Amino acid sequence: MKHRVKLRVNGQDFEVLVKAKTTLVDLLRDELGLTGTNKGCGTGECGACTVLMNGSAVNSCLVLAVDADGAEITTIEGLAHEGHLDPLQQAFVDQGAIQCGFCTPGMILVAKDFLEKNPHPKDEDYQTAISGNLCRCTGYIKIVKAIKKVAESER
Amino acid sequence: MSDKKRYTNIGQSIPKLDAVEKATGKAVYPQDIKLPGMLCGKILWSKHPHAEILEIDPNEAEKLPGVKAVITAKDMAPTRLGFAQDNPPLKGDRVRSLRDEVAAVAAVDEDTAEQALEMIKVKYKPLPAVFDPEEAMRDGAPQIHAKAEGNRNKLHYAFEEGDVKAAKAESDVVIKHRFKLPWVKHCCLAPHSCVASWDENGKLTMYSPTQVPFLYQRDLAKVLQIPPSLIRVIQPKIGGAFGGKLDLYPNEVICAVLAKKAGQPVKLTYTREEEFKCPPSRQTVIVDFEMGAKKDGTLTFRDVFSILDNGAYTSWGATIPYVMMHPVTSLYKCKNIRFDTAIIYTNNMYSGAMRGYGNPQGTFVVERMMDILAEKLGMDALELRLKNCNQPHEVTPQGLKVTTCGLRECLETVAERLDWKNKRRRPQKGTLRRGVGLASYFHVGGGARVYRSDGCGAIVKVDDYGHVTLITGSTEIGTGTETVLAQITAEELGVRAEDITVINNDTSIKPWDVGIHASRTTFIAGNAARQAAAKVKVKILKTASELLGESEDDLEINDRKVYSKKNSAKTLEIGKVIRRAHFREHGQTFMAEAFYDPPTEMEDKDCRGNISMTYGFGTQGAEVEVDTETGQVRILKMVTANDVGRAINPMLLEGQLEGGLSMGIGYALLEKLVVEKGEVLNPSFLDYKIPTVKDMPPSEIVLVETDDPAGPYGAKGIAESGTIPTAAAIGNAVANALGFHLFELPLHPEVVLKSIKDHQVKGD
Numbered sequence: 001m002k003h004r005v006k007l008r009v010n011g012q013d014f015e016v017l018v019k020a021k022t023t024l025v026d027l028l029r030d031e032l033g034l035t036g037t038n039k040g041c042g043t044g045e046c047g048a049c050t051v052l053m054n055g056s057a058v059n060s061c062l063v064l065a066v067d068a069d070g071a072e073i074t075t076i077e078g079l080a081h082e083g084h085l086d087p088l089q090q091a092f093v094d095q096g097a098i099q100c101g102f103c104t105p106g107m108i109l110v111a112k113d114f115l116e117k118n119p120h121p122k123d124e125d126y127q128t129a130i131s132g133n134l135c136r137c138t139g140y141i142k143i144v145k146a147i148k149k150v151a152e153s154e155r
Numbered sequence: 156m157s158d159k160k161r162y163t164n165i166g167q168s169i170p171k172l173d174a175v176e177k178a179t180g181k182a183v184y185p186q187d188i189k190l191p192g193m194l195c196g197k198i199l200w201s202k203h204p205h206a207e208i209l210e211i212d213p214n215e216a217e218k219l220p221g222v223k224a225v226i227t228a229k230d231m232a233p234t235r236l237g238f239a240q241d242n243p244p245l246k247g248d249r250v251r252s253l254r255d256e257v258a259a260v261a262a263v264d265e266d267t268a269e270q271a272l273e274m275i276k277v278k279y280k281p282l283p284a285v286f287d288p289e290e291a292m293r294d295g296a297p298q299i300h301a302k303a304e305g306n307r308n309k310l311h312y313a314f315e316e317g318d319v320k321a322a323k324a325e326s327d328v329v330i331k332h333r334f335k336l337p338w339v340k341h342c343c344l345a346p347h348s349c350v351a352s353w354d355e356n357g358k359l360t361m362y363s364p365t366q367v368p369f370l371y372q373r374d375l376a377k378v379l380q381i382p383p384s385l386i387r388v389i390q391p392k393i394g395g396a397f398g399g400k401l402d403l404y405p406n407e408v409i410c411a412v413l414a415k416k417a418g419q420p421v422k423l424t425y426t427r428e429e430e431f432k433c434p435p436s437r438q439t440v441i442v443d444f445e446m447g448a449k450k451d452g453t454l455t456f457r458d459v460f461s462i463l464d465n466g467a468y469t470s471w472g473a474t475i476p477y478v479m480m481h482p483v484t485s486l487y488k489c490k491n492i493r494f495d496t497a498i499i500y501t502n503n504m505y506s507g508a509m510r511g512y513g514n515p516q517g518t519f520v521v522e523r524m525m526d527i528l529a530e531k532l533g534m535d536a537l538e539l540r541l542k543n544c545n546q547p548h549e550v551t552p553q554g555l556k557v558t559t560c561g562l563r564e565c566l567e568t569v570a571e572r573l574d575w576k577n578k579r580r581r582p583q584k585g586t587l588r589r590g591v592g593l594a595s596y597f598h599v600g601g602g603a604r605v606y607r608s609d610g611c612g613a614i615v616k617v618d619d620y621g622h623v624t625l626i627t628g629s630t631e632i633g634t635g636t637e638t639v640l641a642q643i644t645a646e647e648l649g650v651r652a653e654d655i656t657v658i659n660n661d662t663s664i665k666p667w668d669v670g671i672h673a674s675r676t677t678f679i680a681g682n683a684a685r686q687a688a689a690k691v692k693v694k695i696l697k698t699a700s701e702l703l704g705e706s707e708d709d710l711e712i713n714d715r716k717v718y719s720k721k722n723s724a725k726t727l728e729i730g731k732v733i734r735r736a737h738f739r740e741h742g743q744t745f746m747a748e749a750f751y752d753p754p755t756e757m758e759d760k761d762c763r764g765n766i767s768m769t770y771g772f773g774t775q776g777a778e779v780e781v782d783t784e785t786g787q788v789r790i791l792k793m794v795t796a797n798d799v800g801r802a803i804n805p806m807l808l809e810g811q812l813e814g815g816l817s818m819g820i821g822y823a824l825l826e827k828l829v830v831e832k833g834e835v836l837n838p839s840f841l842d843y844k845i846p847t848v849k850d851m852p853p854s855e856i857v858l859v860e861t862d863d864p865a866g867p868y869g870a871k872g873i874a875e876s877g878t879i880p881t882a883a884a885i886g887n888a889v890a891n892a893l894g895f896h897l898f899e900l901p902l903h904p905e906v907v908l909k910s911i912k913d914h915q916v917k918g919d
Binding site: 029033034035036037038039040041042043045046048075076077079080085089090092093094095096098099100101102103104105108126127128130131132133134135136137138139140141142143144 | 168170171173174175177178179180181182183184186187189341342343344345346392393394395396397426427632633634635806807809810813814815816817818839840841845846847848849851854
């Protein structure tokens with residue numbers, strides 16, 4: 001049996017039929033073609049599939065699509081506006097925070113949520129904010145630097 | 156460096172060329188590819204670590220609606236994979252490990268494919284299995300491959316130089332220890348995924364994250380028994396590699412065979428659990444190490460025997476002693492060396508290459524032994540290293556010809572920044588104990604001739620508008636090579652890196668390259684790109700000389716314009732030169748190719764030969780705090796100084812070193828595949844810990860530029876080096892804090908705590 005899910009993704013309304021067990025990450029990737037959301041483990045351990053759901057960062061592999069009914073979702077494809085990168089995207093690019101790039105969308109979105117809720121973070125806050133998102137390439141140093149850059153420029 | 160100022164592109168920290176598409180979610184990884192009619196592929200794994208296969212019955216599975224193909228060994232020619240040709244992509248008569256491929260399915264969706272796997276009936280006759288390489292070497296152990304007597308892989312790496320016996324007799328101090336290193340995993344953030352698609356003419360397109368597209372094409376053709384010219388390999392964005400994509404693996408062959416049988420494209424993506432269990436891992440190694448010195452610290456000999464768990468089949472894991480040997484023979488000066496190995500088949504998952512190849516393992520044992528030796532000599536560990544330090548223009552016992560060498564500067568810089576003089580003290584008392592340690596590396600920095608060719612091709616095209624395309628044989632796996640190659644090409648041509656489009660991901664377009672491994676791409680592909688650019692530049696200057704009426708020698712290209720060195724008013728934009736030459740009688744276009752294959756040697760059967768044009772050196776230092784009540788090791792600070800030749804792009808270079816550091820910290824403190832009776836018990840990021848941001852200490856990175864004469868603009872390769880000495884530096888710091896030595900990795904709290912308790916019992 002399939003279930004009807006209505007949700008708003010990156011400002012656009014969608015209505016999708018899904019199986020009860022379909023997760024939000026699979027809905028985004030397979031049904032809506034939003035493959036910027038990467039699936040690194042499917043079990044909520046790596047953070048690569050992070051999206052914003054009603055303004056908060058979630059592992060989209062741990063959210064059932066039916067539970068996203070009525071939700072507002074922002075994926076990495078929804079961050080840039082009119083050809084301008086979001087300041088976090090720009091900072092990740094400029095600071096060398098991207099290597100293979102597979103963790104990048106999740107990392108940027110978790111940082112987005114973090115800075116919105118915590119506009120004046122202390123040094124240790126950065127580490128806590130992204131500690132659920134794994135990166136195997138960068139050693140995180142330039143990722144933290146990029147997020148800090150944005151926080152400081154918005155001060 | 157004085158000439159640094161005149162460069163426009165070299166030494167600039169420009170962002171990665173593909174960073175924006177990765178930051179916006181537009182980058183396409185293999186898992187993102189969707190072709191019309193594409194099916195989902197799944198593999199049925201063995202139920203036993205060692206068994207005869209009596210029967211495979213796929214009939215029920217084939218009848219399930221939505222299933223388009225089920226394959227077993229019967230659907231393939233009896234071909235085998237790997238360096239020793241011992242690994243059938245699908246196992247027909249025998250399984251030798253739990254990650255063995257028994258059958259595979261292509262279906263309309265994942266659910267159907269999984270359901271079909273459950274419907275394939277396999278009858279096994281279990282056989283006795285062996286999981287410990289030392290047990291596998293004993294008489295009467297279950298034999299895993301008929302031809303491998305005593306389970307010994309016929310690959311054997313042995314080296315001998317000087318007279319170890321005499322040197323031992325003449326030594327004032329001799330130490331001997333056994334080390335044990337763990338199975339570890341690459342943990343690329345993207346699980347392995349590939350797509351196979353056949354056309355009506357029998358041509359196969361593979362979308363693969365391979366690091367070696369041309370060797371892959373050759374090997375895949377051989378196993379599918381079709382000409383290589385029928386295979387096109389397209390490399391989408393690669394979500395991490397680290398040596399884990401250096402071979403052709405069964406899943407990619409299976410994907411191609413499924414697609415052929417189904418007559419539809421197939422995508423085969425591993426789950427994270429499969430990613431932990433199935434692709435080859437860095438294997439466990441047991442090392443017996445004996446080493447001696449004179450009273451004054453002069454090293455006298457090193458005698459090393461290693462036992463490697465090869466697992467059930469032979470991939471590149473079996474060849475890691477080739478590189479493990481380098482630090483043993485060549486890191487610090489030592490004239491008398493013996494190195495020997497036993498590479499042993501077991502019923503564990505098979506072993507593969509990983510960042511640094513055997514060097515992190517080799518460096519760990521060499522550098523831990525250096526510290527223990529210093530202690531026995533009553534000598535400062537830094538002083539011992541400086542006394543035996545490598546030097547420029549030295550030839551090491553294996554015949555490796557050092558050109559530039561910044562090791563002394565690296566050692567001194569790290570010691571200074573660690574405050575070695577004050578912090579390297581006698582072990583402390585109390586609950587929280589601090590210590591410092593350091594370790595260096597010696598690694599290939601100018602390619603590595605491990606195949607008959609270590610070459611890379613490049614084509615540079617300049618179009619009518621002055622836009623440049625570099626078509627390089629090399630591959631981008633996230634390390635930033637395409638950006639660095641654009642910078643090198645731009646510098647040579649007198650344009651800007653942003654003027655360059657790099658094409659590097661399609662075997663039907665790009666020229667041959669051996670692959671991205673051995674930290675070789677900046678050096679080898681960089682020299683190739685530079686040579687091709689130089690050839691185009693000659694053509695441009697020749698035409699410009701006709702147009703401007705100036706001698707070619709008096710012309711230069713800078714900032715996208717040809718100008719006369721004598722009369723700066725005489726200039727022409729590159730695009731204009733090209734258009735003039737193009738739209739005239741006997742017109743021409745501007746393109747050139749180069750193939751750079753360095754004049755190096757393959758090592759001979761005795762492991763001698765200069766395999767690289769230059770060698771990279773560096774030192775890492777760690778300050779740690781050990782909690783003696785919990786066994787927890789906290790890193791307070793890491794410092795690393797690296798002889799990089801020349802930093803083409805300091806930001807991306809630092810990124811490699813920082814990433815390497817984090818992988819090294821994982822090796823030192825966190826990572827271990829727990830393998831019991833051939834089964835990986837921790838196949839998830841919850842149970843197999845890689846460093847998170849919280850595991851990263853404050854780190855200082857120092858670049859030492861030695862301007863290597865053979866490197867493109869002086870650069871050496873560095874992508875692996877950041878991870879090589881980390882575990883040794885941390886291990887040495889922990890020993891300094893505790894006052895005794897641990898001989899295994901990782902330094903998990905329970906390991907450290909047990910060791911503390913053992914020493915307390917002994918009254919140390």
